[in-house]
Amino acid sequence: MKNLIIGIVVVAVLALGTFLVIQSNNNNGDKTSTENQSSSTSSDSNSTESVSELTIIYSDSGFSPQSAIVKSGGTITWVNESSDELQVGVNPHPSHSGDKEITDGQFVLSIASGEKTSVRVEKKGTYNYHNHLSSLDSGTVKVE
Ligand SMILES: [Cu+2]
Incomplete structure (x- = not known):
């Protein structure tokens, strides 16, 4: 009897989950369909949507999204x-003389492999950055 109830609950949760996923896909599709079509080739590395919580992932192939x-x-x-260790620094390399809004005012934001760090941003502008230890890996963040 207990197993039957658990089974019913599991099926109900799965059904609800599937429904929610379909719902959210539909919503996204309506809102951004024209945008996605025009930039479909670069949608993996560039995000044109303004968000309040931005996550930038650095992997062995670089930053993603590269532009956000x-x-x-x-x-x-x-x-x-x-x-490897990541050291986020603003351009230009190696002086990092640009505005350090996105690196918490620091010369480099050091993040060990497997770790993450959050920075609150206020000042509007377009900031170009790179990995100080592998300066060909770069990206852009716009604060608006
Ligand atoms: Cu640098």
Whole structure:
């Protein structure tokens, strides 16, 4: 009897989950269908949607998304999924003389392999950055 109840609950949860996924896919499709068509080839590395919680993942193949937009007052979470230490620095390399809004005012934001760090951003602008230890890996964040 207990197993039957658990079985029914599991089926109900799965059905609800499937329903919610279909719902959210439909919503996204309606809102961004024209946008996705025009930039379908680069949609993996560029995000044109402004979000208040932006996650940028660094892996052995670089930053993703390479280009993204975060709202002023929001946060950027830098995730290091690469096998080495990540040191996020603003351009230009190696002086990092640009505005350090996205690196919490630091010369480099050091993140060990497997770790992550969140930075709150306020000041609007477009910030170009790179991995100080592998400066060909770069990206852009716009705060708006
Ligand atoms: Cu650098």
